[in-house]
Amino acid sequence: MAIIKRLYYSFVLGWKIWSEWAQWWIFFGYLLIRPIFGVAIFYMVIYFAQGNKAMNLFFWILAGNALFQILSGTSTGMVWTIFDDRNFYETLIPIYISPGSFLEKIIGRSLGVGVTGIFTSFFILFLAFLLGANYSIKPSFFYYVLLFLLTGIGFGLILASFSLFMGEGAGYLIEGTISALQLISGVSFTPQLLPTFLQKIAFINPFLYLIEGGRRSLGLSSFFIKEISSERLVYYSLLTSLLTITIGIATFLISEKIARRNGALTRKTNY
Amino acid sequence: MIKNLILNIRACLGRAQVRFIGLKRDLYWIPFDVLLPLLGVSTFIFIYKSLKMPPITYTFVILGGSMISYWLNILWSMASQLYWERMTGNLPLFFIAPCSINSILIGMAVGGIYATSVRALSIILLGIIFFKIPIYWQGLPQAILAFLLTLISLYGLGMMLSSIFLLSGREAWHLSNLLQEPIYLFSGFFFPIKTLGFWVASLASLIPASLGLDSLRQSLIPESKPFAFLSFEIEITILCILSIIYIYMSFILVKKIEKIARREGRLITRWQ
Amino acid sequence: MLVIETINLSRIFINKKTKKRIEALKNVSLQIQGGQIFGILGRNGAGKTTLIRILTTLLLPTSGSAYVLGYNVENEYYKIRPYINLVSGGENPGYGVLNIKENLFFFSQLYGIPRKLAKEKINKYIKEFGLEERAYNLVNTLSTGEKQRMQLIRGLLNDPEILFLDEPTVGLDVESSRFIRQFIKKWIEETGKSIILTTHYLAEAEELCNLIAIIDSGRILALDTPSRLKAMGSKEILYEIETTPLSLEFLKNIRGVSIIQDKYLDGKVSFKISLENESLISNVINKISELGSNIIYLRKKETSLEDAFINIVGRSIEDD
Structure with missing residues (x-):
């Protein structure tokens, strides 16, 4: 019960810090502008290349990006939470020494930011509908949303483990890793286009199957890994999520111990 | 007059030196500032590949990617920099010093241009190695002219934004975040701005990166001429005009904003 | 020589959300002669820092006027700036990526001090402040006391006619505080310049200041030498x-x-x-x-x- 309470309060705190810098309608507009322009960029790129002849590819790209948003939003939130708390708000220490585990508080805080990832994701899908996408949402879609959220937390914890020891590098770490992951997870193009060595990495990358499963839950036909059935993808994705969150928690707990030993928690950078 | 000029040159070089030292000492940029934008833009190269577009489109994207480095530098290291300077307590010290805040901003720009150019060139180099992008090297002198004018007007715009952002608190960070994607779109970082249509492209030309990139593409990829928005000469002329306007405006704006900031106490407020 | 004069100086802050008016300074009239340490003593939120900020050209008064070295803070601020400097306690301006010498050199350049002279001054002060061994350390790695010593050096680089010290020893250990107090006294003796010191440490004000203004709720309630102020303590x-x-x-x-x-x-x-x-x-x-x-x-x-x-x-x- 106490854990749930702490998670909840951390979540509310995270949400408030994230959202209360402006009037609610400004914040809301802020959340909409990035996805709108992101979608517009993809559209213009495809329009420049093929006119309106490749709209299927466009909607396929949007679906991948929408789902990936949940994962990237949550994990990014986690890394920035630690960075901001330590360097700018100077709240990392009071949060750390307060009752309850650091892990719960960090998860709660970053979920406050992560929910906007879900919002952005749904908004991109909504835009796709408006532009004529023919998605047929299956019940498994919500299962995938949950898995993306869990995977985002797990992946965020892995990255946050490193960010405990870093200053500004944490920002580079998250952006770099997310960009690399996006490239090898079939988010915007089929992995077969990658150089051979990257293709090998892409196909052993579990996130590729998670994205593909998510796309199929929107009723989209597969451009690749057609041989794997949607049912099998459901299990693969669950496994990916559970594995990521387990590795995430383990890595974070170990890193926290090391960080406490070598004083990294209190180290600040202000360049 | 001369004494004042020397004072401001010293302040400018002093601030630029912070960036030079930072680049030398904070080596995170090597793996991340070069590879990261390259990874980001690679997505668009692969999309063009999947659409079976010719390799000149890869050059479009790589040149756009190198320009993104400058735009991000403008946003994060120019526009919102004064916000960070306020957070660390440096800003009041800039204002009580006798040098002009503009000299500090120019110093930031000089340091930023140096640091970002290293990154941008690395991106182009990696683009040539990994994607074998075709480049017409004979067009280099024209490209350098376009590039320099783009930088002058772009950093003039950056100085203007710095002044505006000075009035904002935590919103500065969000404003920077917010200005990323729209500018990626309107500057045609991944596609020629001509695709946006005449009127939108004309409005987009107010952002120096739009015409700068278009003229760079024209000079380094002769096959891109059919996709060019305006002729190279017109684009260069507009860039010259934009440079003068933005730099002049930034000087006017910074004075006005300083007055507002002093009146409202914004130079001293830290967390908001 | 009169270095600072304020006439009915007032400053009002308005909270944008609650629309609440906060009168940080109310009709403050002061005349401060040079060559001394002038203390502004008050509780937290009394208006000390607001006064300092107006005098250092960072903030405009809402009404009234203030003159520093004969120049109006409102429209002649650029004439004041070469002759003043400010050191605030509890703040650590500078760049974490630079060491002490590099940070000080950067700040010296904001005053246009020639390269060679700036480096000589920095070396002299670093030695005087006992920071030689730390001179090449990044400022992030310094202790609070070392950071504050660096800040005081920064404040002295342009040889200011008036040095504003806003709670300079706040949060410092006993030794660092004592060092700073002794340095301040020595500096005034040697240079004959002026220091405006805000503090809420009574002993510090008594030890250092030639004159003390007691400020509360934005008003100057008393202004005199420490001994005469003490005499006001009780008639008994x-x-x-x-x-x-x-x-x-x-x-x-x-x-x-x-x-x-x-x-x-x-x-x-x-x-x-x-x-x-x-x-x-x-x-x-x-x-x-x-x-x-x-x-x-x-x-x-x-x-x-x-x-x-x-x-x-x-x-x-x-x-x-």
Whole structure:
């Protein structure tokens, strides 16, 4: 019960810090502008290349990006939470020494930011509908949303483990890793286009199957890994999520111990 | 007059030196500032590949990617920099010093241009190695002219934004975040701005990166001429005009904003 | 020479959300002569920092005017800036990616100090401030005391005519605070320049300042030398006396004398008395001798600056 309470309060705190810098309608507009322009960029790129002849590819790209948003939003939130708390708000220490585990508080805080990832994701899908996408949402879609959220937390914890020891590098770490992951997870193009060595990495990358499963839950036909059935993808994705969150928690707990030993928690950078 | 000029040159070089030292000492940029934008833009190269577009489109994207480095530098290291300077307590010290805040901003720009150019060139180099992008090297002198004018007007715009952002608190960070994607779109970082249509492209030309990139593409990829928005000469002329306007405006704006900031106490407020 | 003058200076802040008006300064009129340490003493939120910020050209007054070195802070700020500097306690300006020398060099350039001269000055001060061993360390790795020493060096680089010190020893250890206080005194003696010091440490104000202005709720309530301010602490004349065994009944028979406190311990009597006038003390001493008792200890109790502060402001400097 106490854990749930702490998670909840951390979540509310995270949400408030994230959202209360402006009037609610400004914040809301802020959340909409990035996805709108992101979608517009993809559209213009495809329009420049093929006119309106490749709209299927466009909607396929949007679906991948929408789902990936949940994962990237949550994990990014986690890394920035630690960075901001330590360097700018100077709240990392009071949060750390307060009752309850650091892990719960960090998860709660970053979920406050992560929910906007879900919002952005749904908004991109909504835009796709408006532009004529023919998605047929299956019940498994919500299962995938949950898995993306869990995977985002797990992946965020892995990255946050490193960010405990870093200053500004944490920002580079998250952006770099997310960009690399996006490239090898079939988010915007089929992995077969990658150089051979990257293709090998892409196909052993579990996130590729998670994205593909998510796309199929929107009723989209597969451009690749057609041989794997949607049912099998459901299990693969669950496994990916559970594995990521387990590795995430383990890595974070170990890193926290090391960080406490070598004083990294209190180290600040202000360049 | 001369004494004042020397004072401001010293302040400018002093601030630029912070960036030079930072680049030398904070080596995170090597793996991340070069590879990261390259990874980001690679997505668009692969999309063009999947659409079976010719390799000149890869050059479009790589040149756009190198320009993104400058735009991000403008946003994060120019526009919102004064916000960070306020957070660390440096800003009041800039204002009580006798040098002009503009000299500090120019110093930031000089340091930023140096640091970002290293990154941008690395991106182009990696683009040539990994994607074998075709480049017409004979067009280099024209490209350098376009590039320099783009930088002058772009950093003039950056100085203007710095002044505006000075009035904002935590919103500065969000404003920077917010200005990323729209500018990626309107500057045609991944596609020629001509695709946006005449009127939108004309409005987009107010952002120096739009015409700068278009003229760079024209000079380094002769096959891109059919996709060019305006002729190279017109684009260069507009860039010259934009440079003068933005730099002049930034000087006017910074004075006005300083007055507002002093009146409202914004130079001293830290967390908001 | 008059270095600072304020005439009916007021500053109002308006909270944008609640629309609440906060009067940080109310009709402050001051005249400060140069060549001294002028202290502004007040509780947290009294208006000290607002006053400093107006005088250092960072903030405009809402009404009234202020002159620094004869220049108006409102429209002649650019003439003031070359001659002043500011060091605030508890803040660490500078760049974490630079070491002490690089940071100081950067700040020296904002004043256009020629390269060679700047480096000579920096080296001189680094030695004087005992930071030689840390000169090439990044500022992130410095202790709070070392950071504050670096900040004080920064404030001195342009040889300011007026150095504004806003709570310079706040949060520092005893040794660092003492070092800074001693340096300030020495600097004023050697240069004859001026320091405007805000503090809420009474002992610091008493030790350093030639004149102290006591500020509360945006108003200057008193302005005088520390000793005269202390005299304002109480009108009472207090004496502490310790004697061999004695009954204190006799004091009740001397008009104008009242007992404030008495203690009987180890065969001695300690008591504190209040006198209506100074001459009554001889009556008390004579009476003690007449009664056959010996005086072991006698001291006139001075009022402290704290007493004065409480008397003037109506509450202690530490009260919230």
